[in-house]
Amino acid sequence: MKQTVEPIRDKSQIKQVEEYLKNNSSRNRLLFVLGTNSGLRISDILSLNVSDVRHKTHIVIKEQKTGKFKKFPINDKLKKLIQEFIKDKEGDAPLFLS
Secondary structure (H helix, E strand, O other): OOOOOOOOOOHHHHHHHHHHHHHHOHHHHHHHHHHHHHOOOHHHHHOOEHHHOOOOOEEEEEOOOOOOEEEEEOOHHHHHHHHHHHOOOOOOOEOOOO
């Protein structure tokens, strides 16, 4: 039996998940918000370094699956979460350690 994963489309459910993560894991909250705001695949998010987001207005990546370049703006909400999350991290460090 083949299983598929469907995105959460209900905005109230997205807010519930984010609220849960806000109270439990700043790392996972940033992963979630970055994913819901960018549409990036998790493999592309996990390959980001601190220098890819520090003092930036946009994130530019080369998608691993398609090889295409993608550029998207960092909105104010995401910018605030990123700044809090990376304040003590080195620029060449991975944004997310697995």
